[in-house]
Amino acid sequence: MDNQRLFSSALQAKLEHDPRFEIVAVASDSDDAVRLADEVEPDVVLLDAESHTADMLSATRLISASRPASRVLILVGAEDHFDVEAHGPGAAAFLRRPRSAADLLETLELATALIGATVSPDEPDDQ
Numbered sequence: 001m002d003n004q005r006l007f008s009s010a011l012q013a014k015l016e017h018d019p020r021f022e023i024v025a026v027a028s029d030s031d032d033a034v035r036l037a038d039e040v041e042p043d044v045v046l047l048d049a050e051s052h053t054a055d056m057l058s059a060t061r062l063i064s065a066s067r068p069a070s071r072v073l074i075l076v077g078a079e080d081h082f083d084v085e086a087h088g089p090g091a092a093a094f095l096r097r098p099r100s101a102a103d104l105l106e107t108l109e110l111a112t113a114l115i116g117a118t119v120s121p122d123e124p125d126d127q
Helices: 003-016 030-040 053-066 101-115
Strands: 044-048 071-076 091-096
Touching: 003 101, 030 044, 030 053, 044 053, 044 101, 053 071, 071 101, 091 101
Parallel strands: 044 071, 071 091
Antiparallel strands: none
């Protein structure tokens, strides 16, 4: 399993067990991301720049055009350099890939708060 898939699997597992987030779809590629964004109308779309950058940027534009209420966050590596004006129209934010999926949860919570997307607060215990 390559590092990207391993990171994605770890991130998905962390998000599934965190009450602040709800995964409504997982795309296999950028075309799938565009299709799923139209179908499930998510608040936030997280795209990985490490997949296929040109496809990911095209998906960002398409999702932003068809689903303006969905905020697109692009996950980039430390070596990735993007000119937001030229390469990221439609992206609400570029997030540096942290060392672990657990670290990314904190980054996602902060980013979604900054862009005005909804993140559910921890559910209070009624017991």
